Amino acid sequence: MTILVLAATGKTGRRLVPLLRADGNEVRAASRSGEVRFDWGERETWPAVLAGLRAVYLVAPEDPEPIEAFVAQAVQAGVERFVVLSGRELDRSDGRFGHEMLAAERAVAASGVGWTVVRANNFDQNFDEYTWREPLLAGRLGLPIGAVAEPFIDVRDVAEVAALALTGDGHFGQVYELSGPEALTFAEAVGMISEALGRPIEYVELSAAEYEAELLAEGYPAAAVEALGALFELMRAGLIAEPTDTVEKLLGRPAASFAEYVERVWRRP
Template sequence: MAGADGGHLLARGGAGVSPRPRVLVTGASGNVGAPLVEHLLKGGAQVRVASRGEGARVPEGATAVRFDFEDPSTHAPALEGVEKVFLLRPPALSDVKRHLLPVVRAVKEAGVRHVVFLSLLGVEKNQAVPHAKVERFILEAGVPHTFLRPSFFMQNLSTTHRDDIREHGELFMPVGSGKTGFIDTRDIAAVGARTLLEDGHEGKAYDLTGAEALSYAEVARLFTEVLGRPIRYNEPGALRFAARWYRRDVPLAYIAVMTGIYTVCRLGLAGTVTRDTETLLGRAPISMRQFIQDHKACWM
């Protein structure tokens, strides 16, 4: 895919590139963290992968260190000598004051000179979400920072909603006709690597979206065209949506979060499209059609 591997990540002029920065990456096995680690290694960074347990498998060239958000005793040893941190809030940890504030304090005490936090698009208008509280912790600590504020992940369709698409041939979300500026997590990773490998991104907040806002009916049509079989957009109400996930033994708190997120979309608040991704990467963001093509096997 042209441009999607971020191979020219450092070719763009402008900000200087830090020589072999020591970077701690949290969430390194996820949809953002895994490609981020690859980009950092290609860019010459010395990468530490945060891991809750011993014996974690890491890419060649990276080092695993024990780091547990719920165990503050692991924070200082993992951060020793680290210059930069990629911070991702584990979705299961909703008590951010208990589990994220100690991490931010440890980052400050370790003398880390730049933290890149994976936040949320529109967070500055919604102070109730956990991401807003973490941003505030970072600002109050005075740690040089960059906030990445992405829109909805395309990869939600290949993970959370994969089975509905593969087994039922449908997109099943209570979003009505609302549009979403979906972004591929590979683009988020490429942006994250740039902000960690270059100087000059401190104090910035980047709103990251794809190049277009799509309704779920439009996404269903793209799936139909690429997969070669009918994929329909089933427009359930919030209660019907919640009931299906409840029958799957999904915790009510998680169902409430999903329902709330899709309500934002239904209200037309997720359709923002910005140029930040394109500007930072020097290319167009990965399109929804390309994303579906690249992950085609997971829905077949």
């Protein structure tokens, strides 16, 4: 089948595309700077991207306004299934974090065609492909999380589950809660990365106000700071601290551990 992968240059998309192609699917890898140009804010780019599709991997834009119209246009063009990337327990965050992902969940659920939602914990790769990379390399990571653990998940497992839901049977109407196999505190995770690098990295516990002040001082937009603060509030409540066995049930093997990720990405010879 022909499958559209949105955010194809992102963490999950760039891993999902080769998985789907290796299985014989035609993939339209779309983003603002990818193989196929797609821009949520330029609706004139939508028709060509949607033509002849059977399935869509949907990663919501920061502004949820165009999502409903896009889903409706995709269904009209012949799309028969959606797989949406989302996060665990976002409906408990009062809309301050993940409102765009929740909007995508609602849009596909109301679309009248098959849909699957993949709700994941924080990715392992957030440590080396996201905000936390530079502080780690500088020797200090400060966050407002305390001793609450997080069952970080390898983004490659998320991509495999998404590929299964896009191409397999029995996934319509399912909401899959994905996590890694064990929960670690951020201090433990930073300690593992520090050991692998062979040099000290300090984990510092910040208050919510201190974290906000540091992000603003680094030039983060106020809206992004508020969203990150809401995410850590959700995490501090322990709502996403419990590991799930969904990856193992779906893929027939255990989810990759954080230790495996650290060994692969951070270990220095």
